[in-house]
Amino acid sequence: MRGRGSAAHIAAVAGAALLWSTSFAVTKVVLPYVGEVTLGAIRFLGAALLLTLVCLITHKRLRAPMRTHIAVAAAGLVGITVYFTLENYGVALATATDAVLIVAVYPVITMVAESVLHRQAPAVVNVVGAITAFAGVVLVTLDEPAAESPDRALGILLLALGGVAWTAYNLLVARAPAAVPPNARLGVLQTTALQNLWGGLGFCILIPVLPQGTRGELAPTTAWLIAYLAVGCSALAFLLYTFGLTVLRPGQAVAILNLVPVFGVVSAVLIAGEQLTTLKALGAFIVVAGVALNAMTRPISVPNRGA
Incomplete structure (x- = not known):
């Protein structure tokens, strides 16, 4: 039954959060050499190949009914x-x-989605937490000279829309077991491998469609960073997160991603060489405080008045 996670499942999602907290800074360093969509294809097809080899070595079956593969493919295309x-x-x-x-406000998006789908109203403290987190994001995003990032507002919008996609992914993964009989379900390892495969193939379709610009020559250091994204931030992180979602509710799992901004800001400074100004640090503190408030209580059920 979902809803009460063991220490192992919580630790798994926390581990995924720690890995993902470094991926933004590493991606920022790699993108000048590899296109946005090309990076996604390399990263996730590499992860899929690695996980598939592990499946073969450990004799984990990849065969399943078509509806199982459709559910896995949908999650991979949306979440990856x-x-x-x-x-x-x-x-x-x-x-x-x-x-x-901005990832720190993803729990708020998930809270709203779960409230609508399950007819549950968030508690007052959750609403206060959402507003607080949003205020922190505003502080952070204002603290950047416009001349250095002329398209920064568009970038922030895309990152925010990513929260909607991530919420949809969590809901798809959470609902998938109910639509598939127990004997037709794939294990965590196989599910993660196939999600990465479908996600990588989705990027291949987008490569000739989306612009990526001119890129520089790939250096050995950059190649190692891409390998880290594939192995650590894709294969291992998704393996841990998928394991966590076998027990945790989407809202619980996404709430643990509050660890991402805490460690991610440090990674941005150490890996990408970004400056941590006083205003940005204050905004970061307010974001974390807001999402902590949001995680304090459960939603309040709303009576079902009919369809």
Whole structure:
């Protein structure tokens, strides 16, 4: 039954959050050499290949009924292709710090979605938390000279839309088991491998469609960073997150992603060389405080008045 996660499931999602907190800064460093969509294809097809090899070595079956594969493909296309397309273009236009702090409002988006779908009204403290987190994001996004990032506002918008895609992914993953009989379900390893595969293939379709601009020559250091994105931030992180979602509710799992801005701001400074100004640090603190308030209580049920 979903809703009460064990320490192992909570730790798994926390581990995924720690890995993802570094991905924004690494992506920012890599993007000048690899296109936004091309990076997604390399990153997730590489992760899919690695995980598929692990499945073969450990004799994990990849065969399943068509509806199982459709559910996995839908989650991969939404949670990987759509989300990371928005994220990569958003990071390219904005800053890594913007990205990690805007991720902090994703729990709020998930809270709203769950409230609508399950007819549950958020408690007052949740609403206060949402407004507080939004105020913190405003402070952070205002603290950047316009001349340095002329398209930063568009980048921030794309990152925010990524929150909608990520919420949809969590809801798809949470609902998938109910639509598939227990004997037709795939394990966590196989599910993660196939989600990465479908997500990577989705990027391949977008490569000739979306503009990526001129890129520089790929250096060995950059190649190692791409490998880190594929192995650490794609294969391992999604494996941990998918394991966590086998027990945790989407709202619970996404709330643990509050760890992302805490560690992500540090990564943006250390890896991408971004400056942490006083105003940006204050905004980061307010964002974390807001999402912490949002995670304090459960939603209040609203009587069902009929369709």
